[in-house]
Amino acid sequence: MPKLAPISWQKLVQRLRLFGFEGPYQEGKHPYMIKNNLTLTIPNPHEGVISIDLLSRILKQADIARGEWLEVKK
Numbered sequence: 001m002p003k004l005a006p007i008s009w010q011k012l013v014q015r016l017r018l019f020g021f022e023g024p025y026q027e028g029k030h031p032y033m034i035k036n037n038l039t040l041t042i043p044n045p046h047e048g049v050i051s052i053d054l055l056s057r058i059l060k061q062a063d064i065a066r067g068e069w070l071e072v073k074k
């Protein structure tokens with residue numbers, strides 16, 4: 001199975017939208033995205049990429065399996 005790779009903030013938001021998340025919205029220190037009754041806090045937009053470690057923590061909170069994430073291409 002292919003491994004996770006670092007991803008830009010823009011690509012992260014685009015891919016989360018493909019999984020049904022809406023946003024990002026900003027009401028505090030960090031933006032967040034919403035899907036049904038799940039609120040997912042995401043990192044602030046910044047230069048550089050989101051690390052594999054942070055990406056895997058985000059996917060766990062979003063209840064997205066690694067395989068599902070890797071299947072979606074865009």
